[in-house]
Amino acid sequence: MHSLDQTPRVLVLLAAFNGMAFLPAQITSVLDQQAVAVQVVISIDRSCDGTEAWAEQLAQQNPRVSVLQRGQVFGGAAPNFFRLLRDVDMTRCDYVALADQDDLWHTDKLARACQQLRFTGAAGYSGNVTAFWPGGKERLIDKAQPQQPWDFLFEGPGPGCTFVLAQPLALALQTWVRQQGQALQPVDFHDWLIYAWVRAQGYQWLIDAQPHLRYRQHAHNQLGANAGLRPLLHRAWQMGNGWWLGQASLIARLLQLHEHPFVAPWLQGQRGGLLQLAMRAGQCRRRQRDQLLFFLSCLWMVIFLPGRGRLPCALA
Template sequence: MNQSKVCVMLSTYNGAKYIEEQLESLLAQRHVEMDIYIRDDGSSDETVQKVRKYAKSFSDQIKIYLFEGENLGVIGSFFELMRLTQLKYDFYAFCDQDDVWKSDKLSRAVEQLQSRPSKIPLMYCSSTQMVDQELNPLNMWPQLPPKPLSMCNALVENCCVGCTMVLNSVTFEHLRMNLPSDHKSIIMHDWWIYLVVASFGEVIFDKEPMILYRQHQGNVLGGSNDKLFTKWKNRWNRFMNGKNHFILSKQASAFFEIYKDQLSTQQQEDIQHFLYQRDRSLHNRISYALNMPFYRQASLDNLVLKLIYVMKKV
């Protein structure tokens, strides 16, 4: 039986400290045929040299395509990587530079994706085992979402960690044809992908953590191991400083602009109402916030969503 062909897309930036561990875990993947596409986002350390060394040393085992580019930031780099990737694979996976994958991460994702209809957009994602710099376990994050992974969730919350995502070819080609040209309205590449798949296909969430998700001061992004009070204090401070103002409506507008002709009538109306009601009177905003179809997974997060909507900061 032929093994599935999987493309792993890895964006690097000054990741020399941990890149070898990640590459080792990719080389250890079982029961799949894999190529690795790496785009370096303007590193100034030895990341590129280490990648080249691996590409040469393991050329008989795996094919590594390396692209060096200017610094675009994490969103721009991953979108550019998607443009550079060839359309010849069965599945496409995203990868960060400083994690460690379990050896059956890809085969488990492929198995679950193959159990669903192949002609619709599908995405697999999983929980992660968060670890410290020495790979000592911390906690598991995120937990299995209790509510449906639908457009009404994805428009206002991201439940899927990018480095756990594996897409079928239908999803990848659909995304690649419709990549946003302006990244300023995009909150994060994985959130955008979750929104697209939740709107047009199906998201498979695996509660079994399939990667060791390293937490350290150099993390560009990632899950938080903070205690609840600290997490909410930091979130509130970011909100008061204006860092999170309007990010949901900006991304929703960008999504609607690209996909409006492909959305169902109900989806179009839901997004239009979300964007329209925020500029109406306080009474209208309160009424809409209390009854909106959009939701976050946790009750407290859902309450905050309604609050920032009423405050016109969504």
């Protein structure tokens, strides 16, 4: 780990796919980070808009940028990030950060994260973001409520594009990702799984209330900001159709928590287990509003969908 008088070395892992509309501006905001030494590694899901050629040309022109061998089809951000975590050499940095292709970073984003990790002793960092839309609308996405004992199984700590990991944690995570192999393929959200793994291993995670990233919203966001009626209805539908249960159950099993007394009763979506989960909603979500919704959703499952393996898990 770097000393106070050394510039932190940050390795940025960026996953891209058909990113030419926004990627150049995002890369510029990453390379313009102040008070840190940045190296960027890009993994590109096979694209058709010139992303691969553009990134390779940038890497030839800028020694701080490199591109992993192209040609693979990942089909989503999660397997692309798992590829980065598995294959990139992380031994020559102090911190590892994740980056999407379409955001805009404040120039102090990484310096702030490194400072917070160093002075709090936390191993993992995420932060609030300012979501913005093409028409000029902006909204704070606040994920910085107090962490709860089991929130990591049901929600993430903010967008993965805010994640920064201390190097020892990143190396431990890399070892685990390599061990899992194809078992990670069904995971839809890498950031939710990373947070869950970090918390399950007993590491401290910090959620920063100060936003240092502009979180671009557009038609092709894989998840996007939970703002407005339409995203809320979409997530309500996911909570009721069994998708979230599948993800929470998968994460619990990957983390070897499936036999834990808290997890086992609800893992199969049985009525008694869901009722127990409803009564412990305060341990499963950070925001009080979300705790109430979680409680009500569990009760809905108990009444209308007993024994069908469905659970209202939380937003990633």
